[in-house]
């Protein structure tokens with residue numbers, strides 16, 4: 422019989438513990454080098470970087486931060502701070518930070534019930550991400566023509582509604598705003614969900630109310646290329662708890678957003694397979710600050726745009742872009758339509774020669790994903806597998822759905838997208854800059870057009 426030695430008595434029975442203490446001392450998982458990588462990305466000088474390194478080296482970071490939104494012992498994580506800033510900025514009950522505007526749109530479409538056999542009406546001018554998010558939600562986008570505001574034409578929208586339509590996605594284009602009164606009226610009459618795409622017009626308003634708060638859900642991109650934002654980020658806002666829950670489930674299907682991630686569904690439609698579109702703590706740290714800057718940024722753009730528009734003269738051969746709400750638009754572009762492409766080319770060239778940053782696309786230019794007919798990943802009707810869903814999905818076909826896309830579907834957009842002249846404005850222009858730019862535009866228009874005091878005014 423083997424002898425039982427005293428030291429083998431189990432700790433449970435009062436014996437010695439096998440592991441008394443751990444000698445290996447951990448270093449922070451996310452420590453100085455990572456912090457320095459961020460500082461370097463900001464472009465600080467070598468001297469500043471040395472000082473930053475010395476300052477953080479003095480800190481004892483213990484096990485170090487993990488930069489996680491969930492399972493954090495912080496009272497409020499950066500993502501939560503960003504979402505609180507969003508609720509306060511937009512005056513909404515629920516906000517969800519995501520890793521892109523496209524993710525926000527996908528989550529929103531799934532939340533409102535877009536799926537196989539369903540159509541969503543999207544604008545002919547906007548950005549491909551809106552229609553692409555419809556397709557990733559297994560729905561079919563139907564493009565709606567624009568009017569002279571370059572935004573969705575409410576009359577055209579109503580004509581496109583079919584029994585398969587479940588939602589409309591008005592996109593506020595390049596600092597402008599849709600006619601939300603008309604769109605909401607039609608959408609409500611036909612019981613359609615409204616997903617506002619505000620990626621290009623964060624902070625704009627229509628008749629005193631911020632865009633993103635009219636529809637059932639408002640989606641924003643908070644990326645480096647937008648009015649406010651850094652890196653890649655997205656935001657979804659809504660007043661409706663159930664929609665916020667479904668969007669959260671799509672965006673964080675691990676269920677960490679739920680009070681008890683493993684609990685049975687609390688109501689029908691709460692649980693389904695989603696993905697991981699979580700916003701990161703680093704991104705949220707930046708975006709919470711960026712979002713607080715939004716009102717001041719928008720104010721500056723509006724001041725610049727108003728100063729310039731007030732000085733502009735009217736001419737017979739050009740038409741200013743129709744503004745659905747001159748007070749509410751952010752206005753980082755000043756836009757107008759020359760009568761012909763040839764005239765437009767001359768005006769754009771002359772403006773640039775005067776030092777005014779102006780641009781016109783013109784016909785035959787390279788493809789552009791801001792206009793429906795160039796959105797090839799959608800218009801080709803292809804899908805990652807051979808079955809051809811959602812375009813050829815039995816649910817869609819059996820419901821009478823059939824779609825093909827091509828230039829000519831939205832003739833107003835075809836024409837105006839090529840012909841619009843865009844003058845880029847900068848929020849930091851001084852009063853003198855504004856004067857010089859307005860005078861430059863007047864000078865060029867006077868050279869190519871006929872003064873017409875009775876023509877449509879700029880403002």
Ligand SMILES: Cc1ncc(COP(=O)(O)O)c(C=O)c1O
Pocket residue numbers: 520521522523524547548550551592618619620621641642643644653654655
């Ligand atoms: C109108 C519109 N919607 C959605 C997006 C997509 O946003 P993100 O790039 O953050 O995915 C963009 C981006 O340019 C956009 O302009």
